[in-house]
Amino acid sequence: RKRTAQPTDQLTSHELHIARLVATGATSREVGARLYLSPRTIEAHLRSIFRKLGINSRRQLRELPLP
Template sequence: MTAHEPHIARLVATAATSREVAAHLFLSPRTVEAHLRDIFRKLGIASRRQLRELPLP
């Protein structure tokens, strides 16, 4: 994963919305969504719920 992706994954796993994550990291919500698509693909998952169930670095 890239440098931002683990941090985004941890925030999303706490049930934060893309808008909340974006505000916290000073990114746009669209950038967060793009990172999430990459995270889901790299981890072989399809939803935020599955992300919450994974042990994250």
């Protein structure tokens, strides 16, 4: 059986974890505290996530089906 490529396949496991947390409505500060990272680091990851997924907002991230 062939697996169809999903946009989220481009994300690293770390980026996918951050994307899931942000999609639930968590702020960069909340995600950073949970993962022991600075909010600025979370923002950098989000820029990469948005670029890879072809989106530009947290709202669009919430609308995506994340595995």
